[in-house]
Amino acid sequence: MELEFWGTRGTCPVSGRKTAGCGGNTACASLAVSPEELIIIDAGTGLRNLGRKLKESSRTERLEIHLLLTHFHLDHVWGLPFFEPLYSDRTVVTFYADEEPEETERLLASLMSRRLFPLEFSELRSRRRFKTLPAGRMHLGGVDVSYQPLTHPQGSVAYRLDGRHGSIVFATDTEHPLKGADEALIGFSRGAEHFVCDSTYTPEEYEDGRRGWGHSTWEAGVKLAEAAGVKNLLLSHHNPDHDDRAVGGIVRRARRRFPRTQAAREGLKLRI
Ligand SMILES: [Zn+2]
Numbered sequence: 001m002e003l004e005f006w007g008t009r010g011t012c013p014v015s016g017r018k019t020a021g022c023g024g025n026t027a028c029a030s031l032a033v034s035p036e037e038l039i040i041i042d043a044g045t046g047l048r049n050l051g052r053k054l055k056e057s058s059r060t061e062r063l064e065i066h067l068l069l070t071h072f073h074l075d076h077v078w079g080l081p082f083f084e085p086l087y088s089d090r091t092v093v094t095f096y097a098d099e100e101p102e103e104t105e106r107l108l109a110s111l112m113s114r115r116l117f118p119l120e121f122s123e124l125r126s127r128r129r130f131k132t133l134p135a136g137r138m139h140l141g142g143v144d145v146s147y148q149p150l151t152h153p154q155g156s157v158a159y160r161l162d163g164r165h166g167s168i169v170f171a172t173d174t175e176h177p178l179k180g181a182d183e184a185l186i187g188f189s190r191g192a193e194h195f196v197c198d199s200t201y202t203p204e205e206y207e208d209g210r211r212g213w214g215h216s217t218w219e220a221g222v223k224l225a226e227a228a229g230v231k232n233l234l235l236s237h238h239n240p241d242h243d244d245r246a247v248g249g250i251v252r253r254a255r256r257r258f259p260r261t262q263a264a265r266e267g268l269k270l271r272i
């Protein structure tokens with residue numbers, strides 16, 4: 001199975017030549033577990049392109065989607081109204097979040113409330129279900145899915161996907177303790193093949209008034225990758241103010257400490 005990134009930008013989408021390498025869309029990744037079943041992590045603006053691809057390539061009668069939300073900040077949900085499969089009656093979507101189902105539905109529906117969007121959420125033709133993340137592991141189409149709460153304003157969660165050929169941990173939108181790293185997240189990420197971390201700030205930017213904003217640096221990502229014994233580190237949730245050159249510089253700094261580091265970018269595929 002391959003996990004594909006559709007958006008790796010944090011906070012706000014960007015456009016233009018200078019950010020085309022990583023891409024300008026916000027958080028979204030997908031894992032096709034079969035021709036008619038898909039796991040999606042986050043519904044940032046990258047979700048729109050995924051929806052277009054699914055419309056072009058899908059030949060099945062039914063499309064089953066498990067949409068795992070890390071949290072409800074705009075950069076993680078704003079692609080939803082523009083996700084074409086939501087408008088099709090052959091799509092069944094189950095939304096998972098660390099929240100009561102009614103509240104998840106209310107928050108997502110508010111993105112399409114009148115005056116903000118021409119259609120209401122309730123008018124979409126797809127079937128939609130809302131579930132609170134279970135305490136233990138979920139088994140979705142041959143993939144074990146688990147989650148871990150993170151330190152972030154209004155909360156967020158990390159996801160771990162364990163497949164047949166490896167595992168991946170998504171831990172964007174989190175802030176680590178000033179000394180050391182998040183011990184619970186280290187345990188959660190132990191031995192993962194791929195670790196996707198929050199690289200919003202350089203250490204210098206972080207120290208310049210960004211403490212308590214709920215985001216991290218490549219340095220915190222390296223510490224965590226080393227402590228958890230992960231194989232590959234992927235820097236993600238790129239700052240909208242960091243163009244490709246800046247991200248390249250951040251990757252080079254991180255590689256001196258953790259050689260198997262790369263920047264997450266739109267179109268990148270990882271096998272799990
Ligand atoms: Zn974010």
Ligand SMILES: [Zn+2]
Pocket residue numbers: 071073152156173
């Ligand atoms: Zn956030």
